[in-house]
Amino acid sequence: MNNPTLYGLLAEFTTxxxxxxxxxxxxxxxxxxxxxxxxxxxxxxxxxxxARGTRLPYIVLAGGLVxxxxxxxxxxxxxxxxxxxxxxxxxxxxxxxxxxxxxxMTVLLAAFAAVLGMLGLNGLxxxxxxxxxxxxxxxxxxxxxxxxxxxxxxKFDLEETRKFLESFQPEKVSEIERYKYPG
Amino acid sequence: xxxxxxxxxxxxxxxxAPVIGPGYTYGSVTDKISSLVLSRRTPLAWxxxxxxxxxxxxxxxxxxxxxxxxxxxxxxxxxxxxxGFDIVNFVWWVGIGHAGTLISAILLLFRQQWRTxxxxxxxxxxxxxxxxxxxxxxxxxxxxWFDYWLMPYPNTxxxxxxxxxxxxxxxxxxxxxxxxxxxxxxxxxIPDLATLRDRAKNPLLRILYGIFALGWxxxxxxxxxxxxxxxxxxxLSTPLVVSVxxxxxxxxxxxxxxxxxxxxxxxxxxxxAIFSGFAMVLTLSIPLRKAYGLEDFITMxxxxxxxxxMLVTGLIVFYGYMMELFMGxxxxxxxxxxxxxxxxxxxxAPLYWALILCNGLIPQLLWFRGVRNNLxxxxxxxxxxNVGMWLERFVIIVTSLHRDFLPSAWGMYYPTIFDWxxxxxxxxxxLTLLLLFIxxxxxxxxxEMRELVPESENA
Numbered sequence: 001m002n003n004p005t006l007y008g009l010l011a012e013f014t015t016x017x018x019x020x021x022x023x024x025x026x027x028x029x030x031x032x033x034x035x036x037x038x039x040x041x042x043x044x045x046x047x048x049x050x051a052r053g054t055r056l057p058y059i060v061l062a063g064g065l066v067x068x069x070x071x072x073x074x075x076x077x078x079x080x081x082x083x084x085x086x087x088x089x090x091x092x093x094x095x096x097x098x099x100x101x102x103x104x105m106t107v108l109l110a111a112f113a114a115v116l117g118m119l120g121l122n123g124l125x126x127x128x129x130x131x132x133x134x135x136x137x138x139x140x141x142x143x144x145x146x147x148x149x150x151x152x153x154x155k156f157d158l159e160e161t162r163k164f165l166e167s168f169q170p171e172k173v174s175e176i177e178r179y180k181y182p183g
Numbered sequence: 184x185x186x187x188x189x190x191x192x193x194x195x196x197x198x199x200a201p202v203i204g205p206g207y208t209y210g211s212v213t214d215k216i217s218s219l220v221l222s223r224r225t226p227l228a229w230x231x232x233x234x235x236x237x238x239x240x241x242x243x244x245x246x247x248x249x250x251x252x253x254x255x256x257x258x259x260x261x262x263x264x265x266x267g268f269d270i271v272n273f274v275w276w277v278g279i280g281h282a283g284t285l286i287s288a289i290l291l292l293f294r295q296q297w298r299t300x301x302x303x304x305x306x307x308x309x310x311x312x313x314x315x316x317x318x319x320x321x322x323x324x325x326x327x328w329f330d331y332w333l334m335p336y337p338n339t340x341x342x343x344x345x346x347x348x349x350x351x352x353x354x355x356x357x358x359x360x361x362x363x364x365x366x367x368x369x370x371x372x373i374p375d376l377a378t379l380r381d382r383a384k385n386p387l388l389r390i391l392y393g394i395f396a397l398g399w400x401x402x403x404x405x406x407x408x409x410x411x412x413x414x415x416x417x418x419l420s421t422p423l424v425v426s427v428x429x430x431x432x433x434x435x436x437x438x439x440x441x442x443x444x445x446x447x448x449x450x451x452x453x454x455x456a457i458f459s460g461f462a463m464v465l466t467l468s469i470p471l472r473k474a475y476g477l478e479d480f481i482t483m484x485x486x487x488x489x490x491x492x493m494l495v496t497g498l499i500v501f502y503g504y505m506m507e508l509f510m511g512x513x514x515x516x517x518x519x520x521x522x523x524x525x526x527x528x529x530x531x532a533p534l535y536w537a538l539i540l541c542n543g544l545i546p547q548l549l550w551f552r553g554v555r556n557n558l559x560x561x562x563x564x565x566x567x568x569n570v571g572m573w574l575e576r577f578v579i580i581v582t583s584l585h586r587d588f589l590p591s592a593w594g595m596y597y598p599t600i601f602d603w604x605x606x607x608x609x610x611x612x613x614l615t616l617l618l619l620f621i622x623x624x625x626x627x628x629x630x631e632m633r634e635l636v637p638e639s640e641n642a
Contacts, residue, residue, distance in 0.1 A: 039209055040374075040633040041406035049403055056411045074335060078343035087347055100352035100430055104359040107423045111363045111416055115370055118412035122405045125397035132400065138381035140401045141374070143209035143633075 005178045007130040008033075008150035009161055010137070011170040016042055019145035022168040023048035026149065029164065033153035037131070037146040056117050063113025064106045071105025072098055134174045148176065202297045203635045204479025212632045216625050217382045219475055225622065228474050233618045239611010246605040247322065255325050257601045264584045264596035269323040270434075271576045272606050275459070276316035276613075277357065277431055278452075278572060280364070281424055282460020283309025287367060288420035291413075297488055299631045300480040303375075304471070305464050306368040307624075311616040312463075313361045315609040320353070349433040356430040363423055367416050373399050374409075374630040428456040435579065441522040442583035445510060451503035458496035458542070459572035461489050465565035467617070469558050471626070480627055483556060490555040493568065497546035500575075504543060518588055526582045530595065535578050541571025 013019045016038065023036055027050050036045045075098040079085070084092050119125070131137055131148060140146055147170075149161055165173045203212075250257055260267030283305035290298035321330050333354045335344050344351045376396035383389040399405070432452035435443040465486070472481040511523035526535045545567050548554045555561065586593045620626070 036403035037401045038403060038406065039213070039401060040630045041410045042403070043410075045403045046407045051404060051407050054408045054411050056408050057415065060415050075346040078335060079346050083341065083343040085345060087345065090347065094347055097347040100349075100426070100433075101346055101355040103426060104352075104355040104423075107419050107426075108359045108362060111366050111419050114412045114415045114419070115366045118370070118408045119397065121408050122402075124399065124405075127393075127398050129398065129400055141378040141381045142213045 006151045006158070007176040007178050008148050008153075008156070009158075009165060009173055010131065010134050010176050011147045011165040011168065011173045012136065012139070013145040013147070013168070013170050014143070016045070016145055018168060018170070019147055020044050020048050022147050022165070022170070025168070026147065026164070030155050031149050031153055031161075033150040033156070035148045035150075037137075037140040037148070039141060039143060039145070054121065056114070056121060059117035059121075060110050060114045063117075064110035067105040067107070067109030068102055070109075071102040074105075075101060128179065130176045130178050133179065134176055136172075136174070144171070202299065202482060202484055203632065204482065207479070207636055209633050209636050212636060213378060213382075213629055216480075216627050216629045216632065217379055219621075220379060220623060220625060221382055221384070221388075226474055229618060229622065232614065236611045236614035236618055239608050240615045241608075241611075242604050243608025243612050246601055246608055247318075249601065250322060250605075251327070255323060257599060258605075259597050259599040259602050261594075261596075263587065263592050263594045264581055266580050266584060267596055268598050268602040268606055269319045271573065271580055272609065273316050273319040274431055274452075274576045274580075275573050276312045276319075276609065277360075278428060278456035278459045279463045279569075280309040280312035280316070280360075280460065281428060281453070281456035282464050283307070283312075284360075284364060284367075284420050284424040285457055285460065286464070287371070288417040288424065291417045292421060296635065297485050299635060300477075300482075300627045301464065301468060301485055301489075302631075303368075303371060303624075303628045304468065304626050305460075306364065306371065307617065307620045307626075308463065308467065309364050309460075310361070310368060311613050311620075313357065313364065314616070315613055317357060317361065318609065320357075349430065349437045352430045353434055356427045360423060360427045363416070363420055367420055370409075370413060370416060371628060372624065373397060374401065375625045375628060377401065378629050379625065425453055428452045435583075440583050440587055441516070441518040442507070442511075442526075442579065445507070447503060447506055447510070451500065451506075454496045454499035454503070455572060455575060458493060458500050459569060461493045461496070462565040462568035462572070465489050465493070465561060466569060469562045469565075471621070473558075475621075475626070477627070480632065486558070486561065487552075487555050490549050490561060493565070494546060494549040497542060497549070497568070501543040501546075504539065521586070522583060525586055526578060529582065529586070531578065531582050531585075534574050535582070538571055538574040538578055541567045542575060545571075 011022065013022065019036060019038065020042070023034070023045060026034060027048060032050070034049055036049060038045055076093065079094075079098075080092045086092075131146075136144075137146070147165070149156060149165070151158075155161075162173055207215075255269075258267060258269065260269065283302075286298050286305045287302040291302075321327050324330055324333075332342075333344065333351070335346075344354070346352075373396060376392050377399035380389055380392040380396050383392055429449035429452065432448035436445055436448040438444060468481055468489075469486070472478055508523055511519045514520070526532065545564060548560070548564060554564070581596050585596055
């Protein structure tokens with residue numbers, strides 16, 4: 001029934017309020033395979049899409065713990081087991097001296113976890129996405145607000161969904177085509 | 184111009200000046216900032232500045248080449264002053280970097296909206312300052328091609344760094360700081376690189392910006408995680424920036440040299456770092472906003488707030504100087520007492536008094552609103568503070584080392600011509616990197632400015 005090369009529909013709005021309203025309604029209608037595109041982060045859009053919290057903080061916590069424990073154990077192994085040096089008769093396991101490097105390793109690995117975790121969960125880098133093919137989509141990085149309903153949503157129907165999106169008076173509603181390989 | 188507007192408008196209500204000029208829309212903010220990179224003619228001043236800065240860069244690399252050939256004997260440091268310009272400039276540059284992290288991380292956590300138009304620029308300044316700072320200790324090792332020995336890794340010599348040494352802590356602190364600052368800066372840039380990708384007319388530029396934008400498409404689901412990641416990076420950078428200059432100060436405080444062995448050092452160094460960093464942000468942003476017509480984005484409110492932070496941190500630093508004097512007397516140690524006397528009356532006394540003038544007395548002018556609103560005076564004060572903070576490090580390092588315990592081991596330190604060419608060269612290199620950054624990347628965070636647009640529309 002639906003065109004197999006169709007990725008979804010994209011409605012363009014000029015204000016964040018219109019986008020938030022449309023997103024809320026779409027969620028109420030039962031659409032789930034949705035995404036929105038906004039020129040800057042808007043918390044309400046995420047809520048309207050039904051987004052739950054992200055797992056990212058746990059990834060960062062794990063990174064920090066690996067940095068802390070790994071950093072400390074490395075210093076312990078180096079200073080006590082592998083290469084014990086007597087410095088002014090101080091104990092080999094002089095833990096207060098190990099704190100600065102442990103702290104730095106904690107921050108370092110937690111920061112890497114935050115950035116790489118964010119990119120990984122977001123599926124980036126992703127050189128191409130069907131939505132890039134929609135003419136005028138580059139306004140998403142300027143001043144336009146877009147709502148996308150994907151064709152794989154069980155409730156999706158080209159005619160019905162288009163009519164539904166048009167009921168919010170968007171600037172326009174475009175079809176998102178999957179990339180067609182030449183030949 | 185704007186100060187008179189502000190005074191003339193509503194003198195009876197003390198509303199803070201806006202963080203963005205009136206009448207901007209999402210589109211116009213985007214166009215204005217991206218046009219600086221994409222379409223506007225590069226001002227002549229840029230080329231002049233770039234030519235001068237490149238001369239400095241050439242001088243730096245020339246000096247480094249000669250240093251690699253001749254060894255660190257071309258510098259003036261020798262027994263008893265084993266740390267000279269190399270460490271003075273290292274600490275100076277690291278300190279300058281601190282304002283960038285403070286603006287981008289700490290002010291973000293405190294929800295200070297005015298940080299938005301200066302954070303990108305200040306973060307870039309941080310990165311380039313650390314790059315210069317890092318050069319000094321790496322070259323001071325004498326055989327920089329063995330610098331990887333500083334890193335802990337299993338090796339065939341069976342050696343490890345001594346983790347009980349503050350100098351090893353420094354390796355960890357500085358390299359972590361550089362890496363995390365880069366991650367923070369790049370993460371902030373991703374959405375703006377996507378903006379430039381979508382605005383660029385030149386296909387090559389579109390591909391280049393596109394590669395570094397990683398396929399960012401402003402998806403709400405992505406923003407959600409992005410926001411979380413950005414906040415967590417800020418929360419991680421905040422203790423990090425405090426730790427970095429604390430660790431730097433421990434390089435001194437963990438030694439027993441008179442004038443260094445003080446528990447006050449970590450907070451005193453951190454305040455000094457922020458003081459010098461804000462001075463550098465002002466030094467750079469006052470000409471920048473003028474040259475590129477960014478008065479609506481970097482408003483008098485920003486300038487005023489930065490001047491106030493400089494005043495506060497300057498007072499903390501001044502308190503530090505007073506405390507050094509007090510502790511010299513209160514310690515009852517003849518070496519500490521002599522150190523203070525030597526600083527105030529010895530061969531380097533003019534530098535000490537210049538330091539008190541630059542960092543202690545002149546910044547008191549910032550109490551006056553008229554001074555904080557006068558760009559020229561503020562620019563001059565910020566230059567004076569930059570000089571003052573450099574003098575502070577010189578005084579701490581050189582006066583302590585040149586006359587410590589045994590008079591038979593006393594000596595004088597004079598920088599050589601190569602100390603100077605290298606120092607001036609790092610300034611040139613710093614400006615070169617900064618000018619290239621201004622030319623190819625958005626100097627103000629575009630997506631964060633869009634968040635401020637509702638405020639501009641109401642203004």
